[in-house]
Amino acid sequence: MNPVASTTDSLADLVAGRREDILRRWRARLEPSPPGMAEELQERLQGMLKLVDALVLVLRQGTVEAWTQGAFWSHAREIGLRRFRSGARVDTLVQEYGLLREIILEVLDASQQPLRTDELRMLWRALDRSLTEAVAHYVQQHEQALRSRELRLQEILDHAPAAIYAKDALGRYLFINRPFEAISGHERASVLGRSDFELFAQETAERFRLNDRRVLAARAPLVFDEEVLQPDGPHLYHTMKFPLPSVAEGEPWALCGVSTDITATRTLRQERDEAREQLQRVLTQLPSCCGPSTRRACSRSSRARACRPRPCPPR
Template identity: 25%
Template structure:
């Protein structure tokens, strides 16, 4: 009885074990094949294997492993089976298979031999690693992309683990320090940097790792050639998946050239003979050099910046200049060589030539004006003295001409005044108007080469006599052509008898080939001549002169010049004087 009871209990235990095995077999998340160890014939296959390859239970059973379609033409051939029989274990980490529909998958294949109920069997565990391979491939691609990304950066980049060991560097790091990537990975700064530099790096890294965030600082390092370089380090910590500090990543910016340029600029700034400054849009000077201070009579830049609180009122003789400057900079971004008068500390006035440009923020708003002042007072005074001397010379020449032709006394002066009035009405620049005045004041200079009896002849001139008169513009030009006037004075005199349609003299010029100054002088000369007495005729009058230029506007005379002249007399009440 006892023997029967023991046998029954053993059977129950065996049955329970078999049930557990069957459950494990059927619920396993790996494919399982059970093979006869002697023949290689498949005796059993679990559901996961069927679902993985999409072959039915019947398509597996009774066949040898290498006869089943997915395993054909793989390393799982008869030779491998014999190796398995001999060694009792075989493993392939990565095998390519195809499902019944031809979809490629990757598997890990593990097989071993064991006894079951006194009979040798082979269990093949087949794990689908397709997703794992895809994930790994994406991770590898991401790592390659990351490395190529940091390799593309022009500055050295590195990253360390939480213990301060290098995880990786970029190509710029390799080039700068002469260290290969494989030489640095897993090592600390002490293994390839001098101790004094490594101590500094290590301490900065320790502080950052203990206080996660961002760290920026300037220091010095030696490059692969042993040259000391000024650099700025930008570092930041990165976390592990659990939120703990995983390490830090850093980038190094070489600012050696920038520092040298800054030192060079500082030297230029401090030693320049021209005043250099920076001011706010409101007019407060916030930076100036010693030359700027000296120019305006201050002992130091600090004194000047403190004393000048209202640049418009304290600095500019004409406050309107400040507004004009700001408008020009607003439109063009800069202004160059703007001449204006300014007050010095003691109230005296100087002339300066000002060059300025605007600095803007990311929104395009002006935040500063940077400028350079040059003291041009001496130049201005010299030019003014030269102008006065030249004016006196011009007046002397004009008197000489009028002495030769007393009937036209005052003609050149009246023409000069009218020509300047026309140019002013046309809004021409002051320098151009000054040049027109000079030319007009001596435009008949060439008449000194014409016999006086012809100039003062009380009757109509013969053709020969008029031909001699017509040479005066060329003669005047020949006398003046080699003198360096502040403007085209000689050419203006040469062309003042040219006409728009080419009927004038001496060269028959047309249209815009005639200087604007000459076109203005031509109209002024005609108006004054017709309105005044001449030896051979009485004055024709101002109305006749106005009719003449209006009738011939566009043919003989420039249209815009005539229009300006007509406005002067008819609207502005201009009078010849």
């Protein structure tokens, strides 16, 4: 950006004439850049140079309000975007603007030229507006990246075979995946922010809440078998719950649960136990003269029920 012809004197010409000095001082006061970051540093310097030229342009036009269109502040949005992409924190961006303000003050003081108050006020307002635009764009990019990561994480967890969910310390749901919708019988939007007492039968909700309290009190993972009545009958879930402690205080502020449906496994186990008991009853009904080998042969034969005792050999 090249400053346009001056319609006022002094401050605009002073800043324009010292722009290289301002940039050199700003560069000298930055924290040392890690090796291999020369390209990023050059981008930061170029961004500050565009910012100084924009300030000069505002001073020469005579009002900040004249630049209400977003296109004029594209330099600021570019600064915010580049600082976000470089991985810098937003407070680093604010510090860089603050450093530029200090250096401009130093240059103005060193010039020993009389400055008009209205021009100084306009300069600081323009600098504040540029900072606001840069931070706003940084935050916007940050929020978009967070939403994108959340959507990807949600998609991954929605395809998990187990139900995964999180609740706050009061038992209100903060997160669920798609398999949990099948457990609760409710869609995600109607689950978030609600408690078990609003989603499940009283007895089931009380059992869930009791297990949650045990996890929060123990501050350690615990495993439970939790039964839930669903339209096709009761389902048994093997559940592991673990607390989520806060970083600052270490107190659990929430808990997470992973519940796997083991109803089919339980049914197979029950059928196996029933078959074993039935076989044992058949074996116990066989005559005592049939030895173990004969009994095994009878049990393996499809005619086990028709097995007849053979006469005992004479002694």
